[in-house]
Amino acid sequence: MKDPVDVLIIGAGASGAAVAWSLAETKMHILCLEQGGWMNPAEYPSAGRDWEAKFYGEWSSSPNVRGRPEDYPINDDNSPIKVVNYNAVGGSTVMYTAHWPRLHPSDFKVRTLDGIADDWPVDYDALSPFFEENDRIMGTSGLSGDPLSPLTHPPMPQQPMGLSGAIIGKAMNKLGWHWWPSDTTVATMDYEGRARCINLGHCTPACAQGAKSSTDITYWPQAIRAGVELRTHCRVREISTDENGMASGVVYYDKDGVEQFQPAHVVIIACNGVGTPRLLLNSASSRFPNGLANSSGLVGKNLMFHPYAQIYGYVKEPTDSNRAPPTCLWSKQWYDTDPSRGFVRGFGVQFVRGAGPVFEAVVSEQKGILPWGEDHHRVFRKLNGHRLGFSAICEDLPEEHNRVTLDPVLKDSHGIPAPKISYTISENSQKMMDYALARGREILETAGATDICVNSPIPWGGWHLLGTARMGTDPERSVVNEWGRSHDVKNLFIVDGSIFVTSGGVNPTSTIQALALYIADQMKQRLANLFD
Amino acid sequence: MSADNLTRTQRDDLRTIAAMIVPSSDAYKVPGADDPAIQADMLATLGRDTKLVAAALDHLARLAGAPLAELDAARREAVAQEFRKSGGAAAATLARVVLQCYYRDDRVLRSLGIEPRPPFPKGHVLPDGDWSLLDPVKARGGALRRAP
Numbered sequence: 001m002k003d004p005v006d007v008l009i010i011g012a013g014a015s016g017a018a019v020a021w022s023l024a025e026t027k028m029h030i031l032c033l034e035q036g037g038w039m040n041p042a043e044y045p046s047a048g049r050d051w052e053a054k055f056y057g058e059w060s061s062s063p064n065v066r067g068r069p070e071d072y073p074i075n076d077d078n079s080p081i082k083v084v085n086y087n088a089v090g091g092s093t094v095m096y097t098a099h100w101p102r103l104h105p106s107d108f109k110v111r112t113l114d115g116i117a118d119d120w121p122v123d124y125d126a127l128s129p130f131f132e133e134n135d136r137i138m139g140t141s142g143l144s145g146d147p148l149s150p151l152t153h154p155p156m157p158q159q160p161m162g163l164s165g166a167i168i169g170k171a172m173n174k175l176g177w178h179w180w181p182s183d184t185t186v187a188t189m190d191y192e193g194r195a196r197c198i199n200l201g202h203c204t205p206a207c208a209q210g211a212k213s214s215t216d217i218t219y220w221p222q223a224i225r226a227g228v229e230l231r232t233h234c235r236v237r238e239i240s241t242d243e244n245g246m247a248s249g250v251v252y253y254d255k256d257g258v259e260q261f262q263p264a265h266v267v268i269i270a271c272n273g274v275g276t277p278r279l280l281l282n283s284a285s286s287r288f289p290n291g292l293a294n295s296s297g298l299v300g301k302n303l304m305f306h307p308y309a310q311i312y313g314y315v316k317e318p319t320d321s322n323r324a325p326p327t328c329l330w331s332k333q334w335y336d337t338d339p340s341r342g343f344v345r346g347f348g349v350q351f352v353r354g355a356g357p358v359f360e361a362v363v364s365e366q367k368g369i370l371p372w373g374e375d376h377h378r379v380f381r382k383l384n385g386h387r388l389g390f391s392a393i394c395e396d397l398p399e400e401h402n403r404v405t406l407d408p409v410l411k412d413s414h415g416i417p418a419p420k421i422s423y424t425i426s427e428n429s430q431k432m433m434d435y436a437l438a439r440g441r442e443i444l445e446t447a448g449a450t451d452i453c454v455n456s457p458i459p460w461g462g463w464h465l466l467g468t469a470r471m472g473t474d475p476e477r478s479v480v481n482e483w484g485r486s487h488d489v490k491n492l493f494i495v496d497g498s499i500f501v502t503s504g505g506v507n508p509t510s511t512i513q514a515l516a517l518y519i520a521d522q523m524k525q526r527l528a529n530l531f532d
Numbered sequence: 533m534s535a536d537n538l539t540r541t542q543r544d545d546l547r548t549i550a551a552m553i554v555p556s557s558d559a560y561k562v563p564g565a566d567d568p569a570i571q572a573d574m575l576a577t578l579g580r581d582t583k584l585v586a587a588a589l590d591h592l593a594r595l596a597g598a599p600l601a602e603l604d605a606a607r608r609e610a611v612a613q614e615f616r617k618s619g620g621a622a623a624a625t626l627a628r629v630v631l632q633c634y635y636r637d638d639r640v641l642r643s644l645g646i647e648p649r650p651p652f653p654k655g656h657v658l659p660d661g662d663w664s665l666l667d668p669v670k671a672r673g674g675a676l677r678r679a680p
Contacts, residue, residue: 044652046650046651046652047650047652047653048650049636049648049649049650050577050632050636051650051651052632052635052636053577053632053633053636056581056628056632057579057580057581058580104676104677104679105676105677105678105679106676106677106678106679108679109679109680112679112680113677113679113680123679124679143666145670147669147670147672147673147674147675148674148675148676149676150676159658160658160659160660160661161659161660161661161662161663161665162658162659162661163659165661166661166662166665169661169665169666170665172669173665173668173669176668176672178669178672178674179666179669180666180669181666197655198653198654198655198656199655199656199657199658200651200652200655200656201651201656202651208651208652208653209652209653209655320658322651323656323658324656324658335677336677357635357636357641357644357646358631358632358635358636361631361632361634361635362627362628362631362632365553365627365628365631366624366627366628372552372553372554372612372616373552373553373555374555374557376553376554376555377554377557377559377560377562381560381644384644385644
């Protein structure tokens, strides 16, 4: 029998790293179990000549395609949007675009402002200091003062505008629409041991330069120095409970595949909006027959993805292609509800600089705009290095039928039941996506683009996994309370995107981490009566 | 599975269809995708794509009824069009394998003005741009939606 730890964190990604770092100052014995391992930047795609091809195989964003031992399969056949993630120390911060907006203050008051969904039990002001702390540790770059975004104070200057940014900016100015350099977690100067960005361009599948922030190179080194123990290649099967209905520890498989039991006084789940409900449902027992922490019946329900409406085209001038981080500018022109548009809520926009030659050839061939045969070379030279993109991140609203359950057949390499996704795009989201595409087309045509193509939704665009263990004050309508503690199991906490009440219209990682730091802070303030 | 699992006929058909996807060009001074070095790269790196590429080549063989190279030009073109239309995920994988090897060939990249190297460690230089373009946005201003 292993000695019990004070705090056991499951998952070493965005939120697990943040909560581990924050709790480290308590000097409690903190252990994190992570199913993946440490990454080796020398093996990252941008360090090799096959850097683009790897994205179609072992560096795919889809765990089903990747199929590494660290990954678990996901049945997403019943969803037009496929789940993408990464499993390692750093989690999906290893593989993300580093686009770094925050939820807006209004996003926490959706019911009050628009009469739909629910308000959050916390507000922007409560999270504000943790956004700032997180930006400092993750190391953000950007330009303070965007009139249509929450005020941020990035410690590094914004990324260069580049060729693509200038074309987009001119088009947006002609239309009189808002645009601004994006906050990102790409270091634009040397920062806390990270080298500045040298425009490798292929940022999403990990940064060989280390300029893109991921928690394996930001939070984790600090947390480990402060005494947190991180055990890799350890996959948790279930959370155990005792006769008092408290979490007693976890059953996991170690790096040799041997089943272990690790007792713990507090368990914190940080497994994302698919992994967390999977674990809770797999932790069903005679005491909790519908899954752990599930007296509300809401574990796994209200899955929100952010359907992406993407449109792109080709201009005569050269664009940045793959020679820069893919995202550079955002727009909040359509972020807030405008009843005249025919839908509620709104969307953020991230503009995309371009693509590399292999990606351009493969995608354009599949879209039917790059021919086979004699004309191939002429057309390819017209397309390659001339692409501009517009992606609308549409706010998904919570709907209980969009959910994560356990697949009755599919299992991971340890025999643990895999998650099954059931998801449809709502009428409101579809109207929003169509509206966004129309605006994107106006922008591209104003920029002089032709050969316009659409991906709506982006099929492999299920990056943002939200809402499946929502927070709230009512135990019948939520899974965790206003500071992340399970209503049912008083020493069980959840800190990842599954606790989102609504999704906003922006990439969520900044808000996920701010929430994790907020919950850790609440725990530290309540240590004397944490389980009351 | 690896490329060793492909038969001689399948390899011949792969070479033929690759040249139909990307033929050589005197005008652009580039080889076709049937170039021996590019073909060797495809076979050496087929890896996890072998199964689908083999399935695509089986489908192609059924459509052609004979080695692709032995068909007359018109018939070969008709078979290729039908393959592209009806080949599904397997045909798409084959086309992707051809293109991902073609567009990393040194000669091809140089013809496009791209230095044949991985992005790391040299990276790229990006113009900072004229940030006065933001002046109209700043002048217009705006306000966040109020949250009560």
